[in-house]
Amino acid sequence: MGVRKAVVLGGYGLIGSACMRALADAGFHVTGIGRSESAAMKAAPSADWLIRDIPDLTVEEWRRLLADTDVVVNASGALQDGARDDLVAIHVNAVSRLVEAAAGLSLRIVQISAAGVSKEAPTAFFRTKARGDAIISAHATDWVILRPTLVLSHEAYGGTALLRAAAALPLTAPRILPEAQVQTVYVGDVATAVVATARGEVPSGLIADLTEPDAHAFPALVEAIRHWQGWPAPVFHPVVPAIFMSAMGRGADLLGHLGWRSPLRTTALTALRDGIRGDPGPWDKADGCPCRPLESTLSLLPATRQERLFARAYLVLPIAIATLALFWCLSGLITLFNPAQAVLVLTSRAVPAWLAELAVIGGAIADLFLGLAILWRRWTRPAALGMLCLSAAYLIGSVTFAPDLWADPLGPMVKVFPGMALAAMVWLLMEER
Template structure:
């Protein structure tokens, strides 16, 4: 069949899309930015579209031409500049359902979430449940799958955070370490979708996809630490208030375009635990969903996994240090403008030009220091930092080469700072 997968390059969507290609279906993937997806999955057709803007059946109709089944694996954790939960989870899904009924797409698989509840005070779970209701009240051959904590070879968001915390030196920090968690392999999710799309699963079901046994979050982290091949370390319970504070900070970063998994919605969800009923899927599948130990064993960790886990925690520190360094440097230049200009004047530059250069340099430092913490501007800011630093070094070499031998290393220290910018560029990508 021709199958449309919404969110086809996400953690779940990519695995689903790959499995359906193996099953022999013709795949169409949909997402906001599909350039990288086209490289990773060239066997699928890709459509660049934002679900939060597809809010009427007429918006969906052209995208459903020739499609026989739809898998909705799209979603967002919390409202932000790019993400609007009500639009993505409820309004767009309702419009999709109507469009499917109108154009004759009969089969729809909705990948929801454990904990979806119409009465939830958590916007993520409430809007997910509202989307599920739109699907379940339709005339389509529908299936709703609710996976627990999904574990996959790729990692971003919550699964990246698990790896990072597990790689923490000396001990493993955990907020709400005692909360029960049931994981599920992304392969099991893809298997369930495959069965639903292929008609090998009775439609009209809501199925939890979770391993049999729930375990505390702290135990999940220790499994990840062992998987990474790191020495044993104790789990240290972090007070819940620290998690809430981190969530508030992450919410603020969300307004700047960063999609941290530590946002307050995730902390609130974790407080309730991530658990479901494993028995229905075990009966359908003939065996329970794969346990965490087997999931991890199926994707052995190598050195790149340890690099990723350690660098993931360092990433916010790297960007914070760069931002503070450049902003502070610019402020010092403004406060001590006369002293900075005197250095240039002593090297033969006209006073007016010297003051203009100091002022321009100080403003440039402050601008790039502020821009680097705004996600859409971060790459441009880092490139500007490289250009400005090279310009500083070239000017210092031309005007005052003796500064390279300054006992306090004022010029020499720009070189490791430049290296830190290169590191920031290397780890900037999130997906």
């Protein structure tokens, strides 16, 4: 028997990347599929990749891809509709084409779903996931559906990143959704379950939650993460009103249209409010390896200095982006509101009027453009770099045409440097997952 082949959809995601590593370690030849080449190379530069947007794959393309494949692991998904995501396209249409292409082939489909999915669920995420699960269970020949609860991993993304950040708040531990009950699962246990399923060690037709046995109140879970990270006990425990959380969710939804996949979107908050619960019984009865409890999971994830720095950086980054957007937009608008005064600053220093007007109007428009562009996820890094370059141009121009401004008691030129440092921080910290 030759080397068995596996295809992992969403291979550079939190769960997908763990599945790719585990399957490769188990002797499978693994191909990952995802739409971002840069993210794929960061996740597994030596792996085989098909760089495609999964919903765009046709039935014929699926058939060619699956011709010599033994197992397909669908770890792709999106939390909420937005500028970059279409839930029906990824959770329903793509699954339908995959199942149609797999008809008549000797392969197993392993669907990574989510605990709590149902067609009557309050969020589109759970409803569309349930529709995809139903397509597989009704039409696929050999299939297993695994439904993990909140996945904890060495990597931090989405809800797990927010959990780390909330635990890292200095001096305070806000009481958010105190009634919410959450169960967790170690990403390694999910990957182990996928390998066992890919090997045929569990029967076809199994639908099973992957979860620890016990649930935790959400504030207690945040407290456990805080203790694991090594932060001192909080001094304040303010209660966050539900209306405030709802407003934050709606704001995060709006940012989703600019490409931001915030874990504070209403889908995530609704899921937390309703609780993330699962039943480990079906998986245990299928002779699957039991999923470890939270304490054991955290013991496998050492909280290093890098972990703490990430948690604090995750808190600071959106503040830095918002600050830069406000600063640059106001700078441009104030200049455009009274350009004559800005032109006078240059013409009084022997700068030709045409050049002064060009520099003032052009600079104001550039300021406004960069301030808006940094809010669009796709352009955040280029905009931050543009802010650095334009700030440097302003500094050079001031030295050339208005060196006396450097001696101004209010320090207008010296104050450019903190803004440049903030833009440099955003440029360095922003990356694709």
